[in-house]
Amino acid sequence: MDLDPLLLSRLQFAFVVSFHAIFPVFTIGLASYIAVLHGLFYKTENPAWDRLALFWTKVFAVVFGMGVVSGIVMSFQFGTNWSNFSYATANFLGPVLSYEVVTAFFLEAAFLGVLLFGRNKVPEGVHLFAAIMVAIGTFISSFWILSANSWMQTPAGFEMIDGRFHIVSWTEAIFNPSFWYRFTHMALASFLTGGFVVAGVSAWFLLRKRDVEANKKALSMCLWLLLILTPAQAVVGDFHGLNTLEHQPTKVAAMEGNWETSGNVPLLLFAIPDKDSQSNLFEIGIPNLASIVLTHHADGEVPGISAVPVDEQPPVAIVFWSFRIMVGLGFLMIGVALAGLFLRRKGRVFESPLYLKVLVGMIASPFVAVLAGWIVTEAGRAPWLVYGVMSHAQGLTPSLTGGMALFTLIGYIGVYSVVFLIGAYYLSRVVRNGMLEEPVEVEGEVERPKRPLSAAHTPFDDDTDNSIEGAKA
Amino acid sequence: MITFDLAIIWAGIIGFGIIMYVLMDGFDLGLGILYPFAPDEESRDVMMNSVAPVWDGNETWLVLGGAGLLGAFPLVYSVFLPALYIGVFLMLAGLIFRGISFEFRFKSKKNRHWWNRAFCWGSAIATFAQGAVVGAYIQGFAVEDFVYVGGPLDWLSPFTVLTGLGMMAGYSLLGATWLILKSEGHVQQWAYRIAPKLLLAVLAVFAIVSLWTPLVSMEVRERWLNQLHLIWIFPILALVCAGMLFRAIKRQSEGLPFVMALGLFIFTYLGLIASKWPVIVPPNYTIWDASSAPESQLFLLIGVLFVIPIVLAYTAWSYWVFRGKVKVGEGYH
Ligand code: HDD
Numbered sequence: 059m060d061l062d063p064l065l066l067s068r069l070q071f072a073f074v075v076s077f078h079a080i081f082p083v084f085t086i087g088l089a090s091y092i093a094v095l096h097g098l099f100y101k102t103e104n105p106a107w108d109r110l111a112l113f114w115t116k117v118f119a120v121v122f123g124m125g126v127v128s129g130i131v132m133s134f135q136f137g138t139n140w141s142n143f144s145y146a147t148a149n150f151l152g153p154v155l156s157y158e159v160v161t162a163f164f165l166e167a168a169f170l171g172v173l174l175f176g177r178n179k180v181p182e183g184v185h186l187f188a189a190i191m192v193a194i195g196t197f198i199s200s201f202w203i204l205s206a207n208s209w210m211q212t213p214a215g216f217e218m219i220d221g222r223f224h225i226v227s228w229t230e231a232i233f234n235p236s237f238w239y240r241f242t243h244m245a246l247a248s249f250l251t252g253g254f255v256v257a258g259v260s261a262w263f264l265l266r267k268r269d270v271e272a273n274k275k276a277l278s279m280c281l282w283l284l285l286i287l288t289p290a291q292a293v294v295g296d297f298h299g300l301n302t303l304e305h306q307p308t309k310v311a312a313m314e315g316n317w318e319t320s321g322n323v324p325l326l327l328f329a330i331p332d333k334d335s336q337s338n339l340f341e342i343g344i345p346n347l348a349s350i351v352l353t354h355h356a357d358g359e360v361p362g363i364s365a366v367p368v369d370e371q372p373p374v375a376i377v378f379w380s381f382r383i384m385v386g387l388g389f390l391m392i393g394v395a396l397a398g399l400f401l402r403r404k405g406r407v408f409e410s411p412l413y414l415k416v417l418v419g420m421i422a423s424p425f426v427a428v429l430a431g432w433i434v435t436e437a438g439r440a441p442w443l444v445y446g447v448m449s450h451a452q453g454l455t456p457s458l459t460g461g462m463a464l465f466t467l468i469g470y471i472g473v474y475s476v477v478f479l480i481g482a483y484y485l486s487r488v489v490r491n492g493m494l495e496e497p498v499e500v501e502g503e504v505e506r507p508k509r510p511l512s513a514a515h516t517p518f519d520d521d522t523d524n525s526i527e528g529a530k531a
Numbered sequence: 532m533i534t535f536d537l538a539i540i541w542a543g544i545i546g547f548g549i550i551m552y553v554l555m556d557g558f559d560l561g562l563g564i565l566y567p568f569a570p571d572e573e574s575r576d577v578m579m580n581s582v583a584p585v586w587d588g589n590e591t592w593l594v595l596g597g598a599g600l601l602g603a604f605p606l607v608y609s610v611f612l613p614a615l616y617i618g619v620f621l622m623l624a625g626l627i628f629r630g631i632s633f634e635f636r637f638k639s640k641k642n643r644h645w646w647n648r649a650f651c652w653g654s655a656i657a658t659f660a661q662g663a664v665v666g667a668y669i670q671g672f673a674v675e676d677f678v679y680v681g682g683p684l685d686w687l688s689p690f691t692v693l694t695g696l697g698m699m700a701g702y703s704l705l706g707a708t709w710l711i712l713k714s715e716g717h718v719q720q721w722a723y724r725i726a727p728k729l730l731l732a733v734l735a736v737f738a739i740v741s742l743w744t745p746l747v748s749m750e751v752r753e754r755w756l757n758q759l760h761l762i763w764i765f766p767i768l769a770l771v772c773a774g775m776l777f778r779a780i781k782r783q784s785e786g787l788p789f790v791m792a793l794g795l796f797i798f799t800y801l802g803l804i805a806s807k808w809p810v811i812v813p814p815n816y817t818i819w820d821a822s823s824a825p826e827s828q829l830f831l832l833i834g835v836l837f838v839i840p841i842v843l844a845y846t847a848w849s850y851w852v853f854r855g856k857v858k859v860g861e862g863y864h
Pocket residue numbers: 067068069071072075076078079140203204206207210428429432433436437438440443450
């Protein structure tokens with residue numbers, strides 16, 4: 059069988075970007091949380107906030123470092139595998155992606171160092187300011203990157219000259235029709251990620267009766283936050299979907315698993331979509347509900363996948379199931395947040411081992427939901443790279459062979475697996491070390507500016523480490 | 532008119548970014564290459580400590596250059612990356628492993644030898660790939676109608692292997708002279724001993740490349756022999772730097788060798804630019820052919836002009852904070 063460079067490149071892009079995306083969604087949420095902790099400490103002077111801030115800053119440092127490492131690879135992906143696409147869209151994507159990098163540098167150069175290393179060296183007010191700026195910076199970064207992605211989904215503000223995109227209106231292009239929906243949905247997703255991780259880790263500490271006071275505070279705060287944010291995400295997601303219905307009807311058709319354009323469409327709970335027969339082999343659904351959700355009328359018309367030729371149809375099963383995973387997890391999150399409220403009224407949130415264990419388990423849920431969401435978005439627009447204008451096949455690097463693509467695909471998987479395992483292992487050590495007092499600073503220790511990971515002092519392997527024993531005792 | 536100006540400004544910015552990258556990441560990559568040859572584990576600590584606070588900032592110039600190219604000269608981006616496909620992957624993998632070994636080597640004892648290995652191999656591979664890129668650039672690319680049409684391994688020829696090895700020698704020289712500046716005692720003495728050998732290796736490659744280049748590239752031959760006599764100033768200045776470098780090492784001066792090594796790189800770089808200018812995707816495309824739309828170049832310019840001074844100031848500040856010698860047994864843990 060011939061190796062298909064197109065398929066391999068798509069797999070590779072999906073792999074590296076998914077890998078990268080895990081870290082920013084977490085750091086964006088966590089940065090805001092750290093800023094809030096600093097704010098609380100600044101206002102109340104309660105040392106519990108300071109200890110929490112210090113602990114989560116260490117975690118932030120490690121995750122941020124991994125985000126940067128994987129991000130550098132991303133900025134070369136467009137050129138190596140999608141050179142025709144890069145060349146054609148450079149007038150827009152070039153500046154926009156550069157602005158994301160430029161923002162990141164500005165942020166790192168100016169404020170990250172102060173946040174990570176300035177604890178005892180600058181006044182608390184300045185430290186707080188740096189924390190806020192880092193949080194804002196992560197949002198500016200995602201602003202640019204999501205603008206780039208949204209423009210590819212719903213291109214606007216350009217004209218074509220000789221096969222290249224030329225921007226006639228920067229505002230229309232940057233704030234393209236799907237941008238605000240995606241940005242809001244993604245911002246909430248980041249907060250949810252931060253929230254569920256912090257809640258889960260606090261619950262883990264509470265189960266082990268470590269640092270009970272501080273962790274109760276953290277957990278309680280998170281649960282209030284999640285109570286508001288989880289339903290908000292569902293509402294925003296609904297609007298996002300309605301907007302997609304307007305601009306990318308085929309994608310919505312695939313999310314609903316609906317083949318023929320018609321009214322009275324059921325909301326499918328389970329189905330096996332089959333492209334060959336252009337129908338579902340099997341389905342269970344709630345009558346009329348999809349029509350009601352999408353059009354607010356029981357007989358409202360929902361677009362069908364078969365309305366476009368087969369070679370312009372996205373991979374229906376992938377879109378259909380990823381969408382269900384995301385939405386399912388969304389409702390599960392709402393349920394967990396509500397359960398927290400219920401237990402709180404009975405005064406048992408912090409004592410119920412079952413609930414605490416559920417929270418620990420939920421740590422993975424936002425990450426899975428985020429990846430599933432991106433797969434809906436990205437696979438749902440296939441075969442288009444720039445929706446309706448340029449297909450994957452047109453964007454591919456012409457000189458790319460299947461062998462080259464396979465080589466780097468395996469290579470990236472190998473490199474990232476090693477990096478990821480090391481990072482995850484190290485992160486687990488940082489977390490298990492918990493909120494120990496900082497080691498006294500060694501005389502003459504050179505605290506380097508900038509390098510994020512060095513903000514975590516946890517040793518890497520056991521024979522340099524005695525703090526874990528200390529923690530257990 | 533405005534197109535003309537912007538393309539030149541951008542060529543200046545990218546050119547500046549590249550040489551900043553080469554000089555700064557050059558010496559820390561060089562130390563990585565020299566790593567296995569260091570006399571003992573203690574000197575390895577010193578070597579790593581002498582770059583640990585700054586390497587990350589050094590690398591930012593690479594990312595800025597990559598992103599800037601897509602924004603300002605998309606043709607370069609969309610030809611170089613496909614043409615150097617495998618090399619780019621190797622370079623990134625090398626840089627990743629080197630990067631994480633900076634972080635974890637000091638945090639581990641039992642597994643330290645693994646981090647040493649990652650540091651050395653990562654640095655060596657990344658450097659070789661960068662040198663090969665320079666060679667490939669001199670060779671030129673098979674481009675038709677703004678699209679790369681060559682094969683996956685065109686960039687790997689005897690000539691580019693030579694430039695790759697040359698780059699390894701050059702970066703090692705930068706690393707050794709940096710070490711002379713930052714260390715003392717037996718570590719410094721070791722650096723004094725290897726620096727002249729590295730310099731000889733660099734000069735040898737320099738000579739072979741100079742003789743070979745006119746053979747691989749017609750345009751370059753034209754320019755050097757018939758068009759532009761002023762261009763000879765660059766190799767002459769480079770040789771002057773090499774001479775002063777020799778003397779400075781003999782007299783055991785501490786700062787001058789590094790400065791002269793920088794000079795050697797800068798003049799070689801200027802000579803290279805002068806022999807290609809204004810072609811940016813050899814053999815056929817100039818900076819104007821490779822440009823993005825003027826409104827895009829302008830849009831990006833605003834942000835970059837705002838950020839570059841800040842990054843420069845920050846860089847200067849971190850080198851200032853970190854001035855002085857790195858002592859054995861000192862440093863972060
Ligand atoms: C700025 C642009 C951009 C951004 C922010 C993202 N993507 Fe994307 N994605 C692309 C630009 C892109 C692309 C270049 O347009 C790809 C490459 C090939 C393709 O199908 O589109 C793509 C493909 C692609 C595919 C393969 C779809 C298919 O071929 O059927 C998946 C699964 C993802 N991406 C997943 C993600 C995830 C998990 C992201 C989370 C951060 C993400 N993308 C952000």
